[in-house]
Amino acid sequence: MNAIVAVDRNWAIGREGDQLVYLKEDLKRFRTLTAGHAVIVGRKTLATFPGGRPLKGRDNLVLTRDPDLQVEGARVFHRVEDLLAAAPEDAFVVGGSQVYEALLPWCDTVYVTHIDAAFPGCDAFFPNLDARGGWTAEEEGEPLEENGLTYRYMTYRRDRHVRG
Numbered sequence: 495m496n497a498i499v500a501v502d503r504n505w506a507i508g509r510e511g512d513q514l515v516y517l518k519e520d521l522k523r524f525r526t527l528t529a530g531h532a533v534i535v536g537r538k539t540l541a542t543f544p545g546g547r548p549l550k551g552r553d554n555l556v557l558t559r560d561p562d563l564q565v566e567g568a569r570v571f572h573r574v575e576d577l578l579a580a581a582p583e584d585a586f587v588v589g590g591s592q593v594y595e596a597l598l599p600w601c602d603t604v605y606v607t608h609i610d611a612a613f614p615g616c617d618a619f620f621p622n623l624d625a626r627g628g629w630t631a632e633e634e635g636e637p638l639e640e641n642g643l644t645y646r647y648m649t650y651r652r653d654r655h656v657r658g
């Protein structure tokens with residue numbers, strides 16, 4: 495499976511239930527990469543999508559422990575095992591923090607947007623793949639700039655025979 499995430503210098507991904515920043519070009523890339531693929535999303539991140547609705551043109555798999563939650567246009571799962579049994583190999587884990595942490599062991603590729611800033615007050619993080627080891631990073635293209643922020647795309651691939 496794949497994961498896709500935007501992180502700041504400290505691998506922070508969110509604060510107070512929302513994204514750190516919305517970058518137009520990065521969102522475009524997110525749409526291009528995930529189009530036509532299944533996306534795996536936590537209940538809290540789903541709530542941050544426009545109208546709290548699943549992403550269009552993609553099979554949305556939502557993880558929640560709430561047995562009563564129903565989401566129109568999405569499949570709801572209560573256990574990681576059941577979700578894994580239903581998720582295709584080319585699915586994208588799209589967050590948030592809890593769901594990344596739970597599913598990273600099954601991901602072989604992580605598309606990371608590195609934002610060159612340290613946002614204050616962050617409360618959601620992605621595991622630091624540089625520190626964790628077992629991953630090799632490849633830089634893609636030149637750094638980009640938007641709203642006074644510099645960011646760059648990196649693709650992390652899991653080293654063979656390393657899981658976790």
Ligand SMILES: NC(=O)c1ccc[n+]([C@@H]2O[C@H](COP(=O)([O-])OP(=O)(O)OC[C@H]3O[C@@H](n4cnc5c(N)ncnc54)[C@H](OP(=O)(O)O)[C@@H]3O)[C@@H](O)[C@H]2O)c1
Pocket residue numbers: 498499500501506507508509510511512513514535536537538539540542557558559560571572573574588589590591592593594596618
């Ligand atoms: N920068 C980025 O690329 C990016 C991407 C996505 C999200 N984010 C940010 O990440 C933050 C949200 O992350 P989060 O960790 O708070 O929430 P989350 O991972 O989106 O959702 C957490 C919820 O998922 C369900 N869940 C998690 N693990 C589960 C398991 N093992 N089994 C069943 N259900 C499970 C639970 O739902 P119930 O409570 O319903 O039981 C839990 O409360 C926000 O700030 C968001 O903006 C950033």
